[in-house]
Amino acid sequence: MPKTKFIFVSGGVMSSVGKGIAVASLSKLLQSKGYRVVPVKCENYLNVDAGTIRPAEHGEVFVCDDGIETDQDIGTYERFLDLSLSRDNFITMGLVYQTVIQRERNFGYEGEDVEAIPHLCDEIINRIKEAGRKSRADIVVVELGGTAGEYQNIFYYEASRIMKLRNKDSVLHVHVAYLPTPPTVGEMKSKPVQTSVHLLNSMAIQPDFIVARAQRPVDRKRRERLAMFCNMDGDDIISNPDLDSVYEVALKFDEQNFADRILKRFRLKPKGRDLDDWRQLAETVKSAAAPLPIAVVGKYFSTGDYVLGDVYVSVLESLKHAGWYHGVKPELHWVDSEKIEADGAAKHLAGMAGLVVPGGFGSRGVEGIIQAIQYAREQKIPYLGLCYGMQLATIEIARHLAGLDEANSTEINSKTKQPVIHIMPEQEKKLLKRDYGATMRLGAWDCEVVRGTKAYEAYGKTDISERHRHRYEFNNAYKSKLEKVGLVISGTSPDGHLVEIVELKDHPWFVGVQFHPEFKSRPLRPHPLFRDFIGAAVAQLNSTAGTEKSS
DSSP states (O other): OOOOEEEEEEEESSSSSSHHHHHHHHHHHHHHTTOOEEEEEEEOSSSSSSTTSOHHHHOOOEEOTTOOEEOHHHHHHHHHHTOOOOGGGEEEHHHHHHHHHHHHHTTTTTTOOOOIIIIIHHHHHHHHHHHHHHHTOSEEEEEEOSOTTOGGGHHHHHHHHHHHHHOTTTEEEEEEEEOOOOTTTOSOOOHHHHHHHHHHHHTTOOOSEEEEEESSOOOHHHHHHHHHHTTOOGGGEEEEEOOSOGGGHHHHHHHTTHHHHHHHHTTOOOOSOOOHHHHHHHHHHHHOOEEEEEEEEESOOEETTEEOGGGGHHHHHHHHHHHHHTTEEEEEEEEEHHHHHHHOHHHHHTTOSEEEEOOOOSSTTHHHHHHHHHHHHHTTOOEEEETHHHHHHHHHHHHHTSOOTTEEETTTOTTOSEEEEEEOHHHHHHHHTTOOTTOSEEEEEEEEEOTTSHHHHHHSSSEEEEEEEESEEEOGGGHHHHHHTTEEEEEEOTTSOSEEEEEETTSSSEEEESSOGGGGOBTTBOOHHHHHHHHHHHHHHHHHHHHHHHO
16 A cells, blocks of 8 residues: 655745635645545644634634544535545644643553653654555645744654655645735845745755745746745745635645655555635635625624624635525625624614624623524514524524513523523533533434424425534424414424424525534535525515615
């Protein structure tokens, strides 16, 4: 059996340079050459997983089928490669430390001094190799979190150096770094990348390739300077300019024969296959020009004066996938729910073709979200509620249609007299002990869909599986009362105990789901619920336009 190959991808100059997209795009290219490619993300933080990190701090928490709570880059990999990944593809420094210390406590090192090097590095190497073995991968692409020169990721870099030392023909290093163009200078500057490569050199790592991120394509002069001062062949510097869509990056890499150059280094040959489906996707993205105004109402958008779309990146991408399917371009309006509390829903939601309420936690801003849901219900605007969005839709219907004025979730008000959403008993015990990590209903759970519902129209089948991340559930004690006022329970757990999908009668399209369908949407296979939601929003926009034209 051929030896597994490994590609380490590091970043330089600044964070958010696009390593995740570069890893996903390169992996897609290598996959298109006929190889089984598996990505791995190495995170610097000492959290064991991403589950307890604030979304505004580190972006979206992505959940895999096996319940692991990961960095949002795992979601990017899944979307590009159309794979379902697992805890084997996600490594944190906290997990590495925890494993090594636990092994030491269990006398796993047989009395040996336990040190950062080699023991932490050995654990990292073992996990990377195990990910390749379990997936029977030809090539493992490893994204190193953070940037070159940070103290906290030094052990990942040392692990990559050791692997290269032991397996020279099977390990490559790709460095993704940014070339800024200062407005006051008007010239692309290569010195920051040179400095970043010198930092790598100081760790005894010489990159085999540089992915040069910049606003514009890297010109010959900059390429020559990078080649000279980074000790590289100019053809091994891959230009990665800003593009209209992240899904074009793989095509830009392919124009420069990036995957072929990597395969040549590994002494591998392409096995056929191509990127026809990806090229067609790029054309579809470009042709989807008609704007479709969609409001996303949540409470994790802002950090200072900036808006963080990364908090809901899977929702954003899922809406794009569905929009392209219908030949439209979702025009997202990020609405902070606290602004609705201050100004009213109409000011922020008038003219929207659809409304999405994504997941969330806690009591801040929920009354604004409930006002938004009421507006969508009364104005017949297509609505998609995801996890918290399903729970708050249930509360809105209970308050304003079922006459349960004090209806609430015990997460929001633990003393509510009408807990239409409540915590599962086993979860309550964990919260009392302040045991928060990996304690929610996580990962893939089966669901039975009721025929004749919007959900069934979308899925076209009764048996589905979706990913979850929550502690609180629909309270079945209120089921019959809510059904009498038009709530439709269109999906439950196979035993009928847990409510998974709710809908509303006499509304064009109003669906709330307890799970997170955004985690399973793919650019070439939009999720059925997002697909039908966008379809309903298109119909809503066309209906509104027709009404305005006739008047």
